[in-house]
Amino acid sequence: MGRTKKIGPAGGLKARYGATVRRRYIDVAREVKRRHRCPQCNGPTVKRKSVGIWKCGRCSFTFTGGAYTPMTKLGATAKRVARGSSKEIDGNQRIV
Numbered sequence: 001m002g003r004t005k006k007i008g009p010a011g012g013l014k015a016r017y018g019a020t021v022r023r024r025y026i027d028v029a030r031e032v033k034r035r036h037r038c039p040q041c042n043g044p045t046v047k048r049k050s051v052g053i054w055k056c057g058r059c060s061f062t063f064t065g066g067a068y069t070p071m072t073k074l075g076a077t078a079k080r081v082a083r084g085s086s087k088e089i090d091g092n093q094r095i096v
Contacts, residue, residue: 008026009025009026009029009030010022010026010029031068031069032048038058039061040059043058045057046070048070049062052064
């Protein structure tokens with residue numbers, strides 16, 4: 001008899017919900033549990049406290065982010081625009 005396949009975080013789902021949903025769940029669960037870099041001290045000690053709340057273990061900096069990642073693509077774009085690094089006119093022209 002062959003060996004069983006290791007399924008990681010989706011083990012609690014057993015054979016329910018389908019393979020695609022279980023794969024997506026595994027990706028999200030691994031991303032949430034992974035340690036991320038702190039935007040203030042740059043240390044790899046940021047962990048999720050609750051949905052959208054992230055805290056650095058080194059400098060105790062608490063900030064908001066995405067539900068599953070501390071920095072989302074939309075958040076990065078908003079931060080760049082707020083900083084004023086590039087301003088758009090008529091869609092394609094940029095003033096620097």
